[in-house]
Every structure is written in C-alpha cells, then in structure tokens.
Amino acid sequence: MFKVLDKIHSPEDLKSLDRDDLNRLSHEIRKYLVDVISVTGGHLSSNLGVVELTIALHYVFNSPVDKLIWDVGHQSYVHKILTGRKEALKTVRQYQGLSGFPKRLESEHDCFDVGHSSTSISAAIGYAVARDMNKDDYSVVAIIGDGALTAGMAFEALNNGAQMKKNFIVILNDNQMSIGKNVGGMAEYLDTIRTGHVYKEIKHDVHKVFDRIPVVGKMLTKGVREIKDAFKQVFIPGMFFEEMGYTYLGPIDGHAVPQIIKVLNQARRIEGPVLIHVNTIKGKGYHHAEINPSKFHGTKPFITTNGEALVKKAANTKKTYGELMGDQLIQYIEDGHKIAGITAAMPDGTGMTRFMKKYPKAFFDVGIAEQHAVTFAAGLGLSGIKPFVAIYSTFLQRAYDQVLHDVCIQKIPVVFMLDRAGLVGEDGETHQGVFDLSYLNHMPNMTVMAPMDSETFKDMMAFALTYMDGPIAIRYPKGEAPFFGYDKSPIVYGKSEVLETGQDIAILAVGSMVDEALKASAMVKSSVTIVDARFVKPIDYDQIDRLAATHKYLLIAEENTMIGGYGSEVLRYVHQKGYDIKVEIMGIKDDFIEHGSRNKLMEILGLTANHIAAYIERYNR
The missing domain is CATH 3.40.50.970 (Thiamin diphosphate (ThDP)-binding fold, Pyr/PP domains)
Known part of the structure; x- marks a missing residue:
C-alpha cells in the first residue's frame, strides 16, 4: 500500500533514501496517521506537525545510541513508526497496547518516559553530563514545544544547560500552539522571531560591506566583532537564547526535510549547547486538523472525509x-x-x-x-x-x-x-x-x-x-456528570449524606464511587447503608461513630490510591476508637496504572458495582 513507508522497519532504513523518497515518506506517514488514529483515537494534530522533523532527526542521528528526548511525548507517534512500531500503532492507548507517550519499557529508542510537559531539556542535560563522565560518544537532542517552553522548569533547565557548557541540542518545535493557543511573553517573543525578516536582510547587506574591508590587525577585527554584537542586540532573532549561552539556529521551515537535515548536521559540529528554532504547522497535511488543531489534539475515532466524530454526542446528553x-x-x-x-x-x-x-x-x-x-x-x-x-x-x-x-x-x-x-x-x-x-x-x-x-x-x-x-x-472525574435525583440535604461543612439505610453492611463512597455503590445495592438482597462521603477532609467522624454502633462491616470505596487516602484516615480513626467493626478499603493499590479505557481499568482494579456486590455477598452469608 505504501511504497516507501512499508520498507521502513528501523531508523537505519532511512539512511539510503534520496530526497524524493523522503518527501514521499512524509506524505505516506501522514496518511497512515490519519487512517490509524481515525480508528483508534489519539493525538493527531501534534504528530502531523512533526513528520518532517522526526524523519530528519532519525536520518541524521543514530537512535538508540544517540538520545532523542521528546517533551510531553504526545508527538512521538512518528518516532514510534520509524523505530519499528508501525503495526503496533494500531493498538495505541488501548489496554496492553502501545502507549501514547514514549516509554522505556516499550522500546530501546524511547530513552525517557514522559507525559507531563517541560522535562526534556533537564533530562537531556543529565544524559549529556553522564556521557562525558563515562567518556562515551553520542549526541543528545531534546525536542520541546513552544507551549512547553512557558513552564518554569524549562527555563531552569535552559539556564543550567548554558552554565554546564555541554554539547547537546535543543529543538524548539514552534507551532504557535500547545493544546490551546499559547499565551504570555514567550509566545509574543517567538512570534516576533517568526516574522523577523528585517535582521536577515540587513545582516546580508552588512556582511557584503564587511567582506570588502581589508582586515588589518587585531583592532579592526575586534571592532568588527563589537559592531556585530551591538547589531545582534537590536536585530537578531533568538538573542534571548544567545545571551543565555546557546548558539541559536533558525528559525527554519520545519516541513522542509533537506533544510532540517542541513541544520542538524551543522548543529552536531558546534561546541556547546545549541538551540534550533523550527517552525511547524500543527495538523499539517490534514485539512480538518489544520483549521482546528485543538479538536484533533486528543481525538476520539472520527470520519476521515469530514473530520466529524464517529460517535456524535447526543443532543440530550448530560454536561461534563x-x-x-x-x-x-x-x-x-x-x-x-x-x-x-x-x-x-x-x-x-x-x-x-x-x-x-x-x-x-x-x-x-x-x-x-x-x-x-x-x-x-x-x-x-x-x-x-x-x-x-x-x-x-x-x-x-x-x-x-x-x-x-x-x-x-x-x-x-x-x-x-x-x-x-x-x-x-x-x-x-x-x-x-x-x-x-x-x-x-x-x-x-x-x-x-x-x-x-x-x-x-x-x-x-x-x-x-x-x-x-x-x-x-x-x-471530580472526566466525562459527563450523572444526576441521581435524590432529595439531598444542603452542604454542611464536614458532613456526609446518607442515601440508603440498611442493617447489614455500610458503604462509605467517595465521589464517583457512589454510583458504583448504588448499582451494587440494587444487585443484592442484603440491607445496605450507603453514605455519600461528600467531604474527604474533614471526615464526618460523627457518621463513622453511628455506623460503627449499628453495623458489623464497613466498606470504603474511593477512586484514589489507598495509601494516604480517605479510607486510610477512616481506618485510623476506627482503630483509635477501638470500634468492633470490620473495615475494608476498596481503592487503588500501590502501583501506577497503565493506559486503557476507564471501564476496562475499573474492572481490572476491582472498582466496579460487581466487585462491591461480591463484597456484600461475601460478608452477608
């Protein structure tokens, strides 16, 4: 189906491609991304924007020896395709499928796990310092978006990286968008660089004049350098980065593979930290994503011909x-x-x-x-x-x-x-x-x-x-807010709400778990007390006193880690008071939870109405 893409199984396969093949590969990857993500859902617009940049990176550098560190990482799908995970992309973000972010356990080409923004420069500096301490020889490249550059951590890393004076490259992928439109002084500064043609034109004319001046002695050389520095202060794009201690290259067209390759090769030869400013278009190559990149940042399955969601939200659905x-x-x-x-x-x-x-x-x-x-x-x-x-x-x-x-x-x-x-x-x-x-x-x-x-x-x-x-x-959770229609009492500070009264087992549920508790109660014959906790802090201690006096079993259900959560504080209180009531906590164990649909994860973690019903039946025999 794909003339070039089907031949790419690793970054090494890129090295033999000529310019026409590289351009064709760009088009084929874009089509593949749209075809796959329209079925699976996922991050589309950010990946469409970095196709040529990713191809150029793998063409010039030698992953996994050279380290390519993606910031946030939702733009790493193209990187995954080029590093042998093309077919696996069809399982992206599905349970036990490909992660939507770089993941070290998934591939040797993913050298740093990410998901939150603005971490890549810090990690890159760590790699660069370790490389030199170990006397190794490899390149380190951090790819960061203009949105991620607004975070303080990125500035802390830029400042420290300049001080370290190590050889590493920062690629600023500037598409004028994070998830929403970028805001603030850095966004305005980058905008002036994008449109700063004056410097390039004047620089060209001044260099023509300088070339005609015979350089006689050190004084004239020093004078020319000082004139150039003063000139840069006024006109140079990226002067902020230059002043920090970075060699600034750009801005360059992020969709011109030959130009990117040329600049990357140039950057490899420069001593010290380098920042390459690359202008890209978020959603590039898919019309609907170009005109509405936020819609296709993290998208559900959609119809490729018109960009509309495969399953449209019904007009009478609840609000989130x-x-x-x-x-x-x-x-x-x-x-x-x-x-x-x-x-x-x-x-x-x-x-x-x-x-x-x-x-x-x-x-x-x-x-x-x-x-x-x-x-x-x-x-x-x-x-x-x-x-x-x-x-x-x-x-x-x-x-x-x-x-x-x-x-x-x-x-x-x-x-x-x-x-x-x-x-x-x-x-x-x-x-x-x-x-x-x-x-x-x-x-x-x-x-x-x-x-x-x-x-x-x-x-x-x-x-x-x-x-x-x-x-x-x-x-509160992601998604639509349910409405149960209970005649509830007003909010009183630190007080919970009894929704159903029974004699056998009491369930203290937090937030989203109230729904599961109510469903479970309807599934069993036992007489169940269900309490909406409302307040996680302060806990309604009076309510616990009453439950301990009238019930033998208490189940606490929370969609949170059990360590340090609501249940652990209830258990501490019950133990402190010496109550004769068996307490069990239903929550998330001491582990990180992988990707998959929420319903699937709730089932695997034992947080569904069925699991609550099983608990009730177990203790009411």
Whole structure:
C-alpha cells in the first residue's frame, strides 16, 4: 500500500533514501496517521506537525545510541513508526497496547518516559553530563514545544544547560500552539522571531560591506566583532537564547526535510549547547486538523472525509463537570460576585471556554505554569477576589509546594477545581488522577470535597464560593456528570449524606464511587447503608461513630490510591476508637496504572458495582 513507508522497519532504513523518497515518506506517514488514529483515537494534530522533523532527526542521528528526548511525548507517534512500531500503532492507548507517550519499557529508542510537559531539556542535560563522565560518544537532542517552553522548569533547565557548557541540542518545535493557543511573553517573543525578516536582510547587506574591508590587525577585527554584537542586540532573532549561552539556529521551515537535515548536521559540529528554532504547522497535511488543531489534539475515532466524530454526542446528553463549572462561574459573575477563573493552558479541557469568551477580564490562562497559577491565585485571594483554579488532578501535582506553602499556610480561600480526578483511561500512568486525595489530605487548613453527581457538584461550588476560612479542593472525574435525583440535604461543612439505610453492611463512597455503590445495592438482597462521603477532609467522624454502633462491616470505596487516602484516615480513626467493626478499603493499590479505557481499568482494579456486590455477598452469608 505504501511504497516507501512499508520498507521502513528501523531508523537505519532511512539512511539510503534520496530526497524524493523522503518527501514521499512524509506524505505516506501522514496518511497512515490519519487512517490509524481515525480508528483508534489519539493525538493527531501534534504528530502531523512533526513528520518532517522526526524523519530528519532519525536520518541524521543514530537512535538508540544517540538520545532523542521528546517533551510531553504526545508527538512521538512518528518516532514510534520509524523505530519499528508501525503495526503496533494500531493498538495505541488501548489496554496492553502501545502507549501514547514514549516509554522505556516499550522500546530501546524511547530513552525517557514522559507525559507531563517541560522535562526534556533537564533530562537531556543529565544524559549529556553522564556521557562525558563515562567518556562515551553520542549526541543528545531534546525536542520541546513552544507551549512547553512557558513552564518554569524549562527555563531552569535552559539556564543550567548554558552554565554546564555541554554539547547537546535543543529543538524548539514552534507551532504557535500547545493544546490551546499559547499565551504570555514567550509566545509574543517567538512570534516576533517568526516574522523577523528585517535582521536577515540587513545582516546580508552588512556582511557584503564587511567582506570588502581589508582586515588589518587585531583592532579592526575586534571592532568588527563589537559592531556585530551591538547589531545582534537590536536585530537578531533568538538573542534571548544567545545571551543565555546557546548558539541559536533558525528559525527554519520545519516541513522542509533537506533544510532540517542541513541544520542538524551543522548543529552536531558546534561546541556547546545549541538551540534550533523550527517552525511547524500543527495538523499539517490534514485539512480538518489544520483549521482546528485543538479538536484533533486528543481525538476520539472520527470520519476521515469530514473530520466529524464517529460517535456524535447526543443532543440530550448530560454536561461534563467542567462545562457545569464554567456555567457556574458565569452565573457568579452575573450575580455580582468578584471571582476569577484560572487555568494552565487548558481552557477547553477544563470547561472554561464559555466563561473565557463571556468574561475575558475575569479569566486568566497562565500557560503551562501550574506553580505560578497557584501562587497567582493566592495573591488574588488575599485581595478580595475569589479565585477558582481549574487544573487536572495529575498536573496539580506539579504545584504541590505552592498549594502547601503559599496557600494552606496562609489559609487563603482559593478554590481548586480538580478535573480528571480518578482514572482517566487512555493517557495512562502519567495522567491518572489517583493521588490527589492523598497529597491534599495531609495538608493543614485544606478542605477536600468530592461530588456524587451534578447537583452535588453545583452545591459544593456554591459552598466554596462563600467559604472564607481556607482553601477548598473539589475533585471530580472526566466525562459527563450523572444526576441521581435524590432529595439531598444542603452542604454542611464536614458532613456526609446518607442515601440508603440498611442493617447489614455500610458503604462509605467517595465521589464517583457512589454510583458504583448504588448499582451494587440494587444487585443484592442484603440491607445496605450507603453514605455519600461528600467531604474527604474533614471526615464526618460523627457518621463513622453511628455506623460503627449499628453495623458489623464497613466498606470504603474511593477512586484514589489507598495509601494516604480517605479510607486510610477512616481506618485510623476506627482503630483509635477501638470500634468492633470490620473495615475494608476498596481503592487503588500501590502501583501506577497503565493506559486503557476507564471501564476496562475499573474492572481490572476491582472498582466496579460487581466487585462491591461480591463484597456484600461475601460478608452477608
């Protein structure tokens, strides 16, 4: 089917290709990506943008001896195709299939596991230093996007890398997009470089003049150098990187394979750190992805001819928790509350798009900078503005110190909206939001809540809006928010809610696990008490006292690691009080969870209604 691609089984197969074959290979890889991802789902637009760059990298360098380190990694599909995983790509992000990110256990060509952004330069410096300490001989290349370059970690690494003066290459893949549109000073700076034709034209004319001047003695040579340095200060693209200590090359066309190969070969010969600025188009070669790259960043299966989702969302489907949050924020503004919505480069993913468009002055996208987002919110919170910080559970881990040090110690009333809490499925180990209950639970002054459905979620947001005694985190899963129709009581600080009353077994369920508990109760004949925990911190100790006095068995169900979570604190309390009740925790064991559909993972981990029903039957014989 593919004239060139079918002959590529390893990077070595690229070396013999001529220019026409390389161009043909680019077209064939793009078609293959669209064909495969339209069936499996996955990251499409980012991979379409790096086809030529990836081909050139493997044409010039010798992986796995040379180290190619991909930042974030969702643009590594082309790398996987060229390193012998073309057929395996058909299983991408499926349970026990190919990971959507570089994974060392998967291939020797993947030299660093990634999933969170802005790590590649740090890892590359580590490789470069170790290479020289071990007296080895190989090249190290970090590929980082312009969106990932907004994170503080990337700047820390750039600064340290310049100080180290080691030989390594940073490739800045500049497509003017992360998941959403890039924001901030770095985005504006890169934009001026992309359009900076003045320097190139003047530089050419000045060099023609310099070439006609006879260089007589060191003074004139020194003078020419000083003139050139002064000239660079005013006009040179990439002067920021040059001043840091990097040799800057670019910007170059990221879709011209011969040009990229030429610059890569040039960079290999330069002593010290080099930064190559490559301009690419996200979604390149597939019209629908080019005009709407965010839609095809992480896509479900779609129809290739029109780009529409294979399974369209029904008109009467429920809203996601993120969409509900955005609606509530709009309502709070209209009700006269002084609030701010903050996100870290994820306005679409967190459900803030409508709020952003309707009230742009109250919306703040700080870029991929979770640490800054949290402390920025702290400043707002101390100034009479109620900040709602919407960040995925897995990404808030990056701002642990800021949450603890800058918010909790000062008891600032910041509201953390933790999206994608629990199992998120196909993105795998790096994205599963199964640690937040544990890393927030031990923070003094922190309140942690988890809604069972859409109405509880809105009640919790309303409670958090007026709560001024410290920070509150509301954690909720990916996807649509269910509605159970219970006549629930108002939110009272630290209090749970009894949904069903029985005599045999009590189930304390957190957030998403309430649904599973209710389903399990309907499957068995036993008389079951079901309690919606509502608050993970503080725990409703009075409720536990009552359950311990009336039940012999207590099951705690949470979509979180069992270490340090809700269940462990309940168990500690029961043990401390000496209650005669058997407590079992249903949660996630001490392990990282691989990729796969959420339903599949819930089944494997024993977190379904069937597993709860089996527990009930086991203890009610």
